[in-house]
Amino acid sequence: MTNSSNRGGSSVSVLNDHTGFQAHRVLVDWHRGDWWDKLQARFKELTSLPRGWDGYAGVPVAWDNASFAAKLIGTILPQNCPEPSLVPGADGTLQIEWHQNSFDIELDILGPNNVIATRYNLVTDETNEVHVETDFSEVVCWLDAMSEAGAEIEAA
């Protein structure tokens, strides 16, 4: 996983509540504009979805997958990266996605270190898809390009 000075950090914590039962929270202890609180609330919502939330037999997002997604967001997103959307799968997986600055980027978190990453460039009509386990350098480049395109649009 790529580390860079202009990227944040995150941690995942397991909390014990006063009842003695383990209470799990996905913590993204890193601030990236006003969408940080929303993201943390969204993780809580996704890991608490009721069984059958999709109209079939959907289960909540698995703790391991949510934790990995939070860590990924905290590690590889550039500082000026726009807010991602988090979409649950019926099987406890989740997808991180952006549809901004002429790019569609989707990171389908099938499990920790098991990610299908897809990028569609609306300008060139080019699609890239990679299966990532540990080396996210290509995805980092995609996110940098999307974020830089946003900065250029703002500057124009």
Next chain:
Amino acid sequence: MLCPKREQKLRLPDLDDNGDVVPHDHDEIQNDDFLIRRVNPKQHVVPDDNRGCRRISSKLFQPSSAENGGMSVDIKPLIEGLGEAPEQYVVTPVFLGAVEFSVDVARGNNLRVGYDPLPDNECHGEVWGSNRPNRFSGSQNKALHRSCRWLVELDDVELI
């Protein structure tokens, strides 16, 4: 279960040792039949700044990653065979949206369409991948997404 289009029952699928349906392509589900996929507006809809809209996420068209997992659907002619309106059947009690796509599109993209009746949904089916049942390629996902149409439309939400 009677289907008025064919006036015959769908043959029950084979089960594995765990009692789960074995991925298959059911020869009694016809190419011109339609499959319904329920949409949870709070979970499946994302903002799309590129197109200036809110839209359905591609994640809606992914199978379960569990072994032999597929993508759950409702088989439209079976609902009609029960004498029920599909538009009502798939949104009861809380699911506010639904899209549909043809069996022909799924099979035309090397996906398998099977029957997987559940205790609480006898019209339930699955769409499986060809090589790996629990995985759709990007092009298969996109084909389903691009071909689908609203059965129960969500306000201010685009399909793509």
